Amino acid sequence: MGNLLAVGCGGFLGASARYLVSLAAGRLDTRGFPLGTFAVNLAGAFLIGFLSELLARVCPDRNRLRLFLTTGVMGGFTTFSTFSLETVNLFQAGRPWLAAANVLLSVVFCLAGAAAGKLCAARAA
Numbered sequence: 001m002g003n004l005l006a007v008g009c010g011g012f013l014g015a016s017a018r019y020l021v022s023l024a025a026g027r028l029d030t031r032g033f034p035l036g037t038f039a040v041n042l043a044g045a046f047l048i049g050f051l052s053e054l055l056a057r058v059c060p061d062r063n064r065l066r067l068f069l070t071t072g073v074m075g076g077f078t079t080f081s082t083f084s085l086e087t088v089n090l091f092q093a094g095r096p097w098l099a100a101a102n103v104l105l106s107v108v109f110c111l112a113g114a115a116a117g118k119l120c121a122a123r124a125a
Contacts (some may be wrong), residue, residue, distance in 0.1 A: 008070015044078030049117025
């Protein structure tokens with residue numbers, strides 16, 4: 001039950017932070033590009049890479065903390081489902097190049113972000 005509570009509390013914090021980032025990004029003129037989702041997924045990819053590596057090195061026996069931070073906070077913060085829906089919506093709106101750019105940029109930069117996060121944590125630990 002404690003693990004479930006840790007994930008739920010973390011998810012609340014992550015989803016709330018995502019909402020705030022989306023509000024801030026909504027004020028920018030992005031010409032239809034889903035910048036808010038891209039930003040949270042990129043930041044989340046870096047942070048989950050960093051946190052998972054750091055926790056594995058510094059406190060590998062703290063499973064509940066790992067669940068809270070990675071599954072909860074980062075899982076609530078990042079959003080593959082919104083990325084998918086926004087990409088489909090761009091295609092349906094007749095903006096296939098913007099949809100393709102969203103997919104390419106998200107996959108490449110988020111994978112690089114996760115790798116960079118792990119590398120930074122490995123050097124910091």
